[in-house]
Each structure stands twice: as structure tokens, then as C-alpha cells.
Amino acid sequence: MSEHNISSRESINYSQESNIAALAAAMSDTSRMKILCALMDGKAWTATELSSIADIAASTTSSHLSRLLKANLVTCLSQGRHRYFRLYNHSIASLLENMMGVAFQVNNPPRLKVPKELLKARTCYDHLAGDIAVKLYDSLVKNKWINDEGSDLTIQGKEKLLQLGVPIEAKTKRKKCCPCLDWSERRFHVGGHLGASLLSFFESNNWIKRVPEYREVTITSKGHKELHRHFFIGE
Numbered sequence: 001m002s003e004h005n006i007s008s009r010e011s012i013n014y015s016q017e018s019n020i021a022a023l024a025a026a027m028s029d030t031s032r033m034k035i036l037c038a039l040m041d042g043k044a045w046t047a048t049e050l051s052s053i054a055d056i057a058a059s060t061t062s063s064h065l066s067r068l069l070k071a072n073l074v075t076c077l078s079q080g081r082h083r084y085f086r087l088y089n090h091s092i093a094s095l096l097e098n099m100m101g102v103a104f105q106v107n108n109p110p111r112l113k114v115p116k117e118l119l120k121a122r123t124c125y126d127h128l129a130g131d132i133a134v135k136l137y138d139s140l141v142k143n144k145w146i147n148d149e150g151s152d153l154t155i156q157g158k159e160k161l162l163q164l165g166v167p168i169e170a171k172t173k174r175k176k177c178c179p180c181l182d183w184s185e186r187r188f189h190v191g192g193h194l195g196a197s198l199l200s201f202f203e204s205n206n207w208i209k210r211v212p213e214y215r216e217v218t219i220t221s222k223g224h225k226e227l228h229r230h231f232f233i234g235e
Helices: 003-027 030-041 047-054 058-070 090-107 116-120 131-142 155-164 192-204 221-231
Strands: 074-079 082-087 122-124 127-129 178-181 188-191 208-210 217-219
Touching: 003 030, 003 058, 030 047, 030 058, 030 074, 030 082, 030 090, 030 122, 047 058, 047 082, 058 074, 082 090, 090 178, 116 131, 127 131, 127 188, 127 192, 131 188, 131 221, 178 192, 188 192, 192 208, 217 221
Parallel strands: none
Antiparallel strands: 074 082, 122 127, 178 188, 208 217
16 A cells, blocks of 8 residues: 555544544533533524523633534534524434443443333433334334334334324435434334434324423323323333
8 A cells, every 4th residue: 555545544544533632622511511411302492591501601602602503513503593403413412312321331320310201101302212212113013013123113113103094105315214222211212204203203193292301201191091092001
């Protein structure tokens, strides 16, 4: 290999490592992580709302948001005189979920310190996470609605979900279905387009209710009945 090729490869590697370091630096602040974790509910927040959730001054929030915008961790949506912030894309949400899992494992906090409601059900950006979501994933695999790898719907699964009214036919560049490692359960829940479609379906049909300003989700009495009826999930 020529010296030129070696130099080019080293340059590419160094650039990649520098980008990773820059991304890590942008996240290496507690207040910025509070902002990012708040945005894991999949909704768009104003700077004022994020300032409140992070418990920091408005001017400080503005500075943090600028840093996160520059690092492509969040994006800004303008609507009239208002500006809303949300995570840049699904990849950032997945990265944060994985980091939560690593932090949970490394620090090994007693599960009792984690609110049981959050362990039961919560949002993972645009899909459902927690104990109920893991049970849902297991049910979909066991009943052959998705394949064993969790990477695609089966013909039977498509038929059953369409009959139920879950919107799974939309054109999207996202993966149709993928396993997402649940940080609290250490098992998989459903991600990808299917995960987002299921969360939307559950919410619109009053199977679940979101807790305002939190990732927490509550399963309604109707939801418990319907999850058991259609997905064979017990309480």
C-alpha cells in the first residue's frame, strides 16, 4: 500500500473519530441530556418548556439548544412566531435509548428507584417501550405475526394487523419492523415503522394515554382488555 493511501485512510479515520468525539462533547452536559431525554417522547417542545423540564434559565437553554442544533442532535421547526424543537431523527432516539441501557447497567441502580409506572410503559421516541412493549414483541413473534428476528411482518401478521386497523401500508424509508433493545427490560420491543404505527393506533383508540410532559404511558382499562383480546397479553 502506498504512503498516499495510508495517509488518506488515516485522514478518514481521524475525521470519523473527531466527529464521534464532537458528538460526545455535545452530549456531555447534564442539562443538554435532560433536554434530549425530554424529547424522547417524540413530540416537539418549545424552548420555554425545555427550560422548565431541565430546570435552567431561558438564556442557558438557548445556548444548549444552539449546541445541540449544531451537532445535528435536534432540529427546529418554526410555526408562525413559535419555534419548536425535536430530536433530529430516529437514529438519535435509538442512540439515546442505547445509552440509557448502558448507563443503567454500569450504575446498576436498584429497580425500585425507577418509577414502576415508567418500567410498565413509556415512549421510546415514536414507539412503545417498557414491560408491556416487551410482552407485545414476544407475542408478535410467538404468534408468527413477525419473523423470529423481528425484522419483518409475516403474511399472517399483515392480514391480522390490517383487519385490526393498524396502518402498516404507508410508504416510508424506515425499516418496516425492527427489534429495539429495551433499556429497563434488557429484551426487545418493537421499533421501526410497525412500532410507530402500533403506538399511534393504541393512542388514537384510547388503549393508552400519555402523561403530559413525561415519557410515561398509562394503559387504559379498555387497553388492557384489547391487548389481551388481540395480542394475548395479560396484565
